[in-house]
Amino acid sequence: MIRVVNLTQHYGVRPVLKNVSLEIPTGELVTILGPNGMGKSTLLAAMAGLLAPQEGYVEFDGVRRRSSPAGELAIRRQVAYLPDAPWLPLTRTGREFLMAVGGLYDRKPSHRMQHAERLLKLFNLTEQADWAMRSYSAGQQKKIALCGTLITEAPYLLLDEPFSGGLDPAGILALKRVLERLAACDKRTVVMTTPVPELIETFSERIVIIKDGQVAANDTVVGLKAAAGVDGPLELALEKLMYPETLENIESYFTEEGL
Amino acid sequence: MIKRIAEWLTATLPPNFLKLVLVGAIFFWGLERSFYTLLQLEIGQLPDDFQQVSGPRVWLLCCLVGWATWRAYMINPIYQSRFRAWLETTPWNPGGQLPFGRIELASQDAVCLSAAMIAFWHWPGSLWVPLAFLLPFIAILTFANSVKKQYVAAGTAVGLLTMLPVLALAMQPLLALACVCAAAAASEWGWRSTLRDYPWELVPTSKFQIDVTKQQEADGSCAWWPLVHPWRGTQIAPLLNGRETLLLAGFCGWLAVNATMTINSMEEHDAVMQNRPVADVVHRALPLVAGGVGLIAALIRLYSYAIWCAWPISLHGRIKTGRFFIPGYDRVFIAPLMTLAAGLIIPRVLLLLGAPTAATAFVTMFVIVLAAAGMRPTLATWSLTGEYRLMLHTPVDKRRTRQVATN
Numbered sequence: 206m207i208r209v210v211n212l213t214q215h216y217g218v219r220p221v222l223k224n225v226s227l228e229i230p231t232g233e234l235v236t237i238l239g240p241n242g243m244g245k246s247t248l249l250a251a252m253a254g255l256l257a258p259q260e261g262y263v264e265f266d267g268v269r270r271r272s273s274p275a276g277e278l279a280i281r282r283q284v285a286y287l288p289d290a291p292w293l294p295l296t297r298t299g300r301e302f303l304m305a306v307g308g309l310y311d312r313k314p315s316h317r318m319q320h321a322e323r324l325l326k327l328f329n330l331t332e333q334a335d336w337a338m339r340s341y342s343a344g345q346q347k348k349i350a351l352c353g354t355l356i357t358e359a360p361y362l363l364l365d366e367p368f369s370g371g372l373d374p375a376g377i378l379a380l381k382r383v384l385e386r387l388a389a390c391d392k393r394t395v396v397m398t399t400p401v402p403e404l405i406e407t408f409s410e411r412i413v414i415i416k417d418g419q420v421a422a423n424d425t426v427v428g429l430k431a432a433a434g435v436d437g438p439l440e441l442a443l444e445k446l447m448y449p450e451t452l453e454n455i456e457s458y459f460t461e462e463g464l
Numbered sequence: 465m466i467k468r469i470a471e472w473l474t475a476t477l478p479p480n481f482l483k484l485v486l487v488g489a490i491f492f493w494g495l496e497r498s499f500y501t502l503l504q505l506e507i508g509q510l511p512d513d514f515q516q517v518s519g520p521r522v523w524l525l526c527c528l529v530g531w532a533t534w535r536a537y538m539i540n541p542i543y544q545s546r547f548r549a550w551l552e553t554t555p556w557n558p559g560g561q562l563p564f565g566r567i568e569l570a571s572q573d574a575v576c577l578s579a580a581m582i583a584f585w586h587w588p589g590s591l592w593v594p595l596a597f598l599l600p601f602i603a604i605l606t607f608a609n610s611v612k613k614q615y616v617a618a619g620t621a622v623g624l625l626t627m628l629p630v631l632a633l634a635m636q637p638l639l640a641l642a643c644v645c646a647a648a649a650a651s652e653w654g655w656r657s658t659l660r661d662y663p664w665e666l667v668p669t670s671k672f673q674i675d676v677t678k679q680q681e682a683d684g685s686c687a688w689w690p691l692v693h694p695w696r697g698t699q700i701a702p703l704l705n706g707r708e709t710l711l712l713a714g715f716c717g718w719l720a721v722n723a724t725m726t727i728n729s730m731e732e733h734d735a736v737m738q739n740r741p742v743a744d745v746v747h748r749a750l751p752l753v754a755g756g757v758g759l760i761a762a763l764i765r766l767y768s769y770a771i772w773c774a775w776p777i778s779l780h781g782r783i784k785t786g787r788f789f790i791p792g793y794d795r796v797f798i799a800p801l802m803t804l805a806a807g808l809i810i811p812r813v814l815l816l817l818g819a820p821t822a823a824t825a826f827v828t829m830f831v832i833v834l835a836a837a838g839m840r841p842t843l844a845t846w847s848l849t850g851e852y853r854l855m856l857h858t859p860v861d862k863r864r865t866r867q868v869a870t871n
Contacts (some may be wrong), residue, residue, distance in 0.1 A: 217778045
């Protein structure tokens with residue numbers, strides 16, 4: 206289980222996260238949604254241990270981040286984090302990268318080789334597997350970075366905008382299905398951010414809406430629809446919950462024009 | 465009988481070494497004679513005070529250096545990775561002799577070196593004969609010992625060798641030779657300990673095979689993950705334990721003492737040569753030099769701890785929000801400040817109290833190194849529990865850090 210307790214983070218003067226508390230049970234697939242600049246990536250970065258929040262803390266299975274060397278090391282071995290713009294050793298081949306990342310998480314070489322092969326096939330990268338990654342397109346780089354996260358087999362996957370960065374429809378489909386199965390069958394906990402709600406309605410178990418650095422809603426898809434009083438697609442419910450001012454702005458734009 | 469003696473004698477020499485020495489000596493003797501004959505023909509009678517360089521002697525010294533290098537480097541599995549890899553496929557164990565000759569010193573070495581010294585008995589520089597072999601031998605073996613973390617033996621050997629300039633300036637050749645022999649004994653002891661640790665784990669594991677080229681760092685194509693996320697600081701154990709830190713501090717103190725004594729000896733020598741009173745150079749320069757050393761040590765400590773991480777909030781943020789002190793992060797500055805303070809304060813106080821310069825140099829250096837290398841938190845603890853923002857210092861990464869800040 207991931208527990209985020211009273212998290213407050215600010216870099217300069219403006220607080221990005223304000224007293225955020227959250228509990229994510231093991232094996233759940235959670236999506237963090239929210240407008241740009243509202244703290245989604247910061248929340249994920251704090252969970253991933255990149256940031257030291259000014260107040261509050263993050264716990265994984267009852268162990269607080271950065272509280273002790275042994276505890277922090279144990280958490281690092283359990284967590285794989287994929288940032289929005291991941292680093293790739295561009296002179297290395299995709300297969301070498303996957304083997305090296307798998308090794309970091311102490312996966313056996315034979316198992317890594319076999320898993321890497323399956324991941325490359327899943328994301329249609331078999332042909333490019335032995336090319337240097339500098340020759341990959343943006344979408345292929347995103348795919349290999351995703352493969353790098355999945356090969357870790359870490360129980361906690363923290364993915365910052367995994368569906369962005371030029372991923373093609375086949376890649377989106379593969380990622381959706383894999384994450385769904387990992388959470389449902391493998392009891393892996395997946396936390397991801399996305400600014401695009403359409404993608405997640407069918408497979409996200411819970412949605413956390415971050416707005417102005419605070420948790421505006423934290424519920425299942427059904428719960429969110431009920432809270433918004435919407436019977437249609439999730440998109441409509443989110444429009445009401447996340448962007449009410451945008452809807453008003455649209456109305457006023459046309460009203461003032463006399464349309 | 466003669467054959468058996470020759471076999472015993474050449475057991476620690478490179479193949480065909482004696483033949484090479486002999487042929488080379490004849491060749492260089494011929495070269496030397498030809499050169500001086502031609503010189504005499506050219507310029508006439510050489511002046512009485514003309515210093516002739518002896519070709520065979522120079523050749524012998526070069527051979528001794530080559531012999532030492534062969535013994536300590538060429539047949540040493542620590543340095544020869546392919547030899548080491550092959551050795552690990554054989555049933556060899558440290559109890560037996562290495563297949564291409566022994567590295568450790570043996571009685572044959574003493575016989576060979578004595579013979580060489582006797583051959584040059586009338587040469588004023590005959591002391592160089594054993595030194596030409598022992599100095600490179602000790603240096604190469606000491607480096608191998610330090611690679612295998614035999615720090616006490618390596619430190620003792622280097623510490624003893626640093627006394628040589630003082631002894632040389634004091635015109636004490638026999639003491640200098642004794643000092644080198646003691647250093648050889650220390651490196652020998654370290655080497656035997658290194659051998660006992662066989663098989664050695666010198667090859668990096670595949671775990672660390674992702675590396676970042678300087679170009680990638682420069683163009684910012686490396687960011688936080690996975691470069692620093694899971695494995696920076698995967699070793700919780702500190703780089704140096706308490707005992708090793710004390711030894712390092714003591715060793716650096718000893719180097720400072722030797723430097724002080726060498727400078728004093730040089731000054732005394734110059735004063736005698738120039739017929740002037742001896743100036744207390746060290747006394748005047750020590751506070752300044754110690755301050756500089758303290759500053760460098762403090763910067764090294766700060767660099768190794770803080771180069772890849774950023775402040776949790778900006779300075780502007782600290783001031784505006786009244787968080788002037790963030791204990792979880794600011795503890796990283798305590799050790800560098802203490803190191804700098806040690807360099808600035810200790811020598812001044814001790815010299816004011818009338819302490820001898822050598823003792824002042826030792827104490828100052830000891831405390832500087834102790835503070836820089838031994839103060840908590842350890843690098844591992846800091847990297848795992850420090851309240852910093854993870855980053856690398858490249859322009860693109862700074863932009864990315866800001867991106868996170870604004871998201």
